[in-house]
Amino acid sequence: MKTRSRNIYLIPYVIWIALFVVTPILLVLYYSFFDIDGQFTFENYKKFFTPVYLKMTFSSFWYAFLITVITLFISYPTAYLLTKTKHKQLWLLLIIIPSWINLLLKAYAFIGIFGTYGAANSFLGIIGIGSKQILFTDFSFIFVSVYIFLPFMILPIFNALDELNPSLVDASNDLGASRWTTFQRVIFPLTLDGVKSGCQIVFIPALSLFMLTRLISGNRVITLGTAIEQHFLVTQDWGMGATIAVFLIIAMVLIMVLTGKRKRGIL
């Protein structure tokens, strides 16, 4: 009786997953085997291994990697400091609020800030460096992406740090470990799960960013996401778009597996 009622509760979830996760992935896979005229073909997969798409894949990974690493380096200390503050929840809220604003609106705001006559350049002018081109550069692309992803990295790390039992840190100090050793041997390993899920949440969407590549980097950065958008909306070569998506899905699964929780025996 008990297991049966539990199974009933599972039904909405199973239907949801089947309709909105499994079916779309199968459809993507299906479409990837057709060329632009609707003929069955493996051509799309061959095409993916040409220099154009390989270069694009490489640069997508490179930018996503940079974005993730920089976000992590900013987020960890921030999350750490947050756990030490008095009004944790208030500070946390202040960090989360910007993520409620639509991504596009934030991107448009940055066009204004980074423009030749924008706030960033007037500041550079005041401190004597002079006007520089900021908009449409790699720098602006990475800066804005990091800004957008920060809350998503801070939250899981904050939660992990917050759950950390302070007596473990005290014990480490009492036993004569230096602050660095305590961090390296106690705090960091115990919050590693937070770091991992933070990296997943940032790296995977960063791989397929597409609006920012046009608005902030003026198509000077081309990611796989840009190519998918173009194939579906402009070229109408759904097969090629779907093929790129298949490789993105494979990449994401690999990343999930590599960074996922490993079951370890009790030491």
Next chain:
Amino acid sequence: MKQLIRALLAVLIVSFALIVIVYRLNTAQGYTSGNTLTIFNWGDYIDEELIEKFEEETGIKVIYETFDSNEAMLTKIEQGGTSYDIAVPSEYIIDKMREEDLLLPIDHSKVPNLQYIDSRFLDLPFDHGNKYSVPYFWGTVGILYNTNILGDREITSWNDLWDPDFKNQILLVDSAREVMGMALNSLGYSLNDKDKNHLLEAKQKIDSLTPNIKAIVGDENRLLLQNEEAAIGLVWSGTAQEIMWENENVEYVVPEEGSNLWFDNMVIPKTAKNPEAAHQFINFMLDPEVAAQNTDYVGYSTPNIEALKYMDEETVNDERFYPDEEMTAKLEVYENLGKRMLAYYNDLFLEFKMHKK
């Protein structure tokens, strides 16, 4: 558990109440089925006052939606599930939609104002006899440049853009046909060229433009050029006109090698729910006074010969926006390249975008 059920019930009641309110609001404003007209148009491509005027005159409620590229519009209509009564595609897409049987024929007896359209813009190859489409606006593709930044340098041709002096000054549009067309024209080829060698040559030519390119953007180019973020832009004539209204330092030129001449026409998609109202709207937009007001707002060139009488003489005689026959003879209309060729254009364009400085 009890709390959970109570919370769920509360959500359901609130949602239901919202649906009722929305329905009431819609009926109160006259948005009932059979009395609405859904228009699918380019962004910022109509004087919204005219929509109100149309609603007042006919009692039909207008639902207005916008798109930012021909292809995005086509994809949406092909997918079905939409009920647009009017769409405004460009000529090569009309050709394609006609081939794919996505359009309803236009009943000319219901559009008497068609008589005001200049015969130059009627019976064109993409829609003989205007069976499926009625002209809305037309224009060119050209170069906009800022005399404040460039001084008295004059730009007259596509090839001028390759001048090393213009390093990091050019904004292109994120559209394969415009950019490839520019390169093909600069080499003296047709912008409908299907010869792969010519296309590869054109691709190499735009690769060599890379040091001069600041960015490849969409509709943002208007704001960027207006704020003098870059000195030179590849733009549509109407965008140029709108920027010129805001910034006195810019000039627009249709390059001497030739360029693209395009037409945006109103069509009635097959999925239309209210073709009757669509005909009424098309006729309304062709009224000379209405067309004149719309042109004053939008900035593109009107095909309505009677409307010109209601407009500023200076605008009407401006050869940059109303080029004479001699100039138009050098301009080319995009042809429907077919899916494969279009894909090839886009592949080359994508490769060009990947080309690093």
